[in-house]
Structures are given as C-alpha cells and as structure tokens.
Amino acid sequence: MSSRPLVLLVEDYADNRELVGAVLEAGGMSVAAAADGGAATLLLDQGIRPDLLLVDIGLPNEDGYALMRRLRQDPRCAGAPLVALTSHAMRGDSERALAAGFDGYLTKPIEVATFAATVRAMLPG
Numbered sequence: 001m002s003s004r005p006l007v008l009l010v011e012d013y014a015d016n017r018e019l020v021g022a023v024l025e026a027g028g029m030s031v032a033a034a035a036d037g038g039a040a041t042l043l044l045d046q047g048i049r050p051d052l053l054l055v056d057i058g059l060p061n062e063d064g065y066a067l068m069r070r071l072r073q074d075p076r077c078a079g080a081p082l083v084a085l086t087s088h089a090m091r092g093d094s095e096r097a098l099a100a101g102f103d104g105y106l107t108k109p110i111e112v113a114t115f116a117a118t119v120r121a122m123l124p125g
Contacts, residue, residue, distance in 0.1 A: 005123050008050035009033045010040045010067065011085065012059050020054070020085070020110060027116020036060055037067040044076045052123050053077060054106070057086040057097065065100050072101060081122050085110075 007029050011017045014035075021031040032048050034040040036059050053071060057064035064084060071077045083104035084097040094105040104122050106115075 004028060004030045005051040005120075006030045006032060006048060007119065008040060008043065008048065008053045008080075009085075010035075010037065010054065010059065010064070011056045012036060016056075016108065019112075020115070023110065023112055023115050024119060027120060029116065029120070037062040037070065040067070040071070044074065049076060050080050052080055052119065053082045054085040054119070055082060055102075057084055057088050065097075068101055079124055081124065083119075083122055 007024055009017060009020055009031055011020065011033065012035050017033045017035070021033050024031050032043050032050065034043055038061065055064045055068055059067060064086070068082050071082060081103040082101070083106060084102040085106050085108060086093070087108045089107040097105045106118065
C-alpha cells in the first residue's frame with residue numbers, strides 16, 4: 001500500500017461523491033470516484049487498484065449488493081475491503097449488509113469530523 005491509500009468510491013449522487021472524496025483526501029487518502037458499477041469497472045480497466053472500496057447500496061442499474069458480489073470475484077480488488085456506504089440505516093440493515101459479504105458498513109450522511117479516520121481504520125495492514 002502506498003503512503004496515500006487509494007479508495008474507490010462508488011456513489012451515484014454527485015454531491016455525496018464530492019463530499020466523501022474531499023473528506024477522504026483531506027484525511028490523506030486518494031480517491032477514484034464512480035457513479036455506478038459500470039464506471040467503477042472502467043476505472044479498474046484503466047489500471048487503478050484500490051486499497052478499499054466504498055460502495056453505495058442504492059445504485060442505479062446494478063445495486064450495491066450485486067456490485068459487491070461482482071467485485072469480490074475480481075482479482076483486481078483482491079485483499080481490498082468492500083464497505084457499504086449507505087443511507088439504508090434501519091434496524092437490521094447493517095447485519096444484512098455484513099451477512100451478504102460486505103466487510104464493513106457506514107451510513108450517510110457521513111460524520112465529517114470522524115469519517116476519514118473511520119475509513120482509514122478499515123484499510124488493510
């Protein structure tokens with residue numbers, strides 16, 4: 001892992017991509033952002049190798065669960081934690097995401113003051 005870990009953020013709302021990206025970059029991480037699973041795949045095809053993936057569950061075309069399952073099989077993401085980032089915060093949603101295969105679960109809206117540290121703690125190593 002480089003001195004600036006790379007986070008692949010898959011989030012369909014531009015404002016959320018911008019805020020999360022800015023917070024993570026201020027926290028010492030690099031961010032590659034995609035609006036959906038197809039755009040995330042294009043970034044992987046272009047050579048990015050994320051240290052961690054933040055995946056919105058409510059994505060268009062391919063929901064976050066389907067994308068997580070697909071990325072879990074992609075060798076380009078091997079060893080990178082897949083973390084759900086979602087506004088789905090009802091009782092049982094966290095357990096459902098973890099049982100489905102996500103390595104972590106974070107809710108939106110994010111807590112700006114602590115978000116980067118929380119994500120950094122999820123990085124491997």
